[in-house]
Amino acid sequence: MKNSWKEFQSEIDENLEDSKEKEMSLEDVKQSLLRELNDDEVSYGKELSDEVVEKNELSKELVNKFPEYRENAVKIAFERSPEEYVEFLEKNKEALSVNESKREEGCYYFNNGVFMKKEMDDEEYAEVLRHEISHYLDDKKGWYSEQPEYLKAVYDDTLSFDFNDSSTTEYRDEMLDELFDSDVCYNRHVSDILSAVSGNNPEIILRYNMEGVPYYRHQNSYFDEGHNRENEIYADVMACISENDAETIAFIKKYFPNIYEKTKESMKEGQV
Numbered sequence: 001m002k003n004s005w006k007e008f009q010s011e012i013d014e015n016l017e018d019s020k021e022k023e024m025s026l027e028d029v030k031q032s033l034l035r036e037l038n039d040d041e042v043s044y045g046k047e048l049s050d051e052v053v054e055k056n057e058l059s060k061e062l063v064n065k066f067p068e069y070r071e072n073a074v075k076i077a078f079e080r081s082p083e084e085y086v087e088f089l090e091k092n093k094e095a096l097s098v099n100e101s102k103r104e105e106g107c108y109y110f111n112n113g114v115f116m117k118k119e120m121d122d123e124e125y126a127e128v129l130r131h132e133i134s135h136y137l138d139d140k141k142g143w144y145s146e147q148p149e150y151l152k153a154v155y156d157d158t159l160s161f162d163f164n165d166s167s168t169t170e171y172r173d174e175m176l177d178e179l180f181d182s183d184v185c186y187n188r189h190v191s192d193i194l195s196a197v198s199g200n201n202p203e204i205i206l207r208y209n210m211e212g213v214p215y216y217r218h219q220n221s222y223f224d225e226g227h228n229r230e231n232e233i234y235a236d237v238m239a240c241i242s243e244n245d246a247e248t249i250a251f252i253k254k255y256f257p258n259i260y261e262k263t264k265e266s267m268k269e270g271q272v
């Protein structure tokens with residue numbers, strides 16, 4: 001089962017607040033973050049780009065799969081998706097069902113069903129929908145993200161995020177500087193990709209905190225189970241492809257080139 005976008009917990013922000021009050025050193029903050037990582041909470045929030053783009057038309061059959069009162073959210077979710085993505089979604093739509101999440105945990109994907117929380121506003125609903133639908137598409141491709149080629153792409157792009165390897169420090173710093181110089185840092189999918197490839201490295205979390213940007217993640221214990229890490233990375237990258245924000249795509253292409261290419265390839269006919 002793939003889950004879940006939980007409510008943003010302010011655990012880490014509180015950490016930072018505490019550190020200001022008590023004038024903790026950075027090392028102390030880092031240590032306290034490490035302790036937080038053992039916690040079971042997941043932190044999520046929301047942020048969307050508001051660029052105006054061309055609108056996509058989805059088929060009636062597809063639109064009818066969503067709750068009527070979410071018409072606007074569905075429009076937001078896919079209005080600027082690339083043509084190739086819309087075709088991919090239309091071609092695979094048949095088994096899809098969209099349901100209301102009854103679970104406390106929030107939104108998730110299970111067995112052709114996308115389960116969405118009712119409480120979200122349209123923009124957040126759209127953002128999460130792109131992610132959960134991507135799990136559905138992955139499933140329809142026979143869990144494409146679990147195929148050897150995809151695993152290799154994740155492995156190759158993850159090498160740069162080995163914090164024990166000092167030769168890649170400069171590269172990571174450059175990536176983080178670029179991330180926080182743009183609005184891409186507010187994209188929860190990008191944050192979750194970093195969470196997955198870095199194994200929630202405290203240096204990355206610390207940087208998010210210091211920049212005052214919410215850090216969205218899954219727990220390491222979840223990533224380490226089966227192919228959850230690759231499943232989530234696929235869903236995050238495909239969510240960004242469907243969102244189609246130029247800056248976000250450029251960032252992913254640059255820092256996760258193998259993952260980006262492989263994820264994109266899954267939209268092609270005959271892949272798996």
Ligand SMILES: [Zn+2]
Pocket residue numbers: 002003004131135231232235
């Ligand atoms: Zn997911």
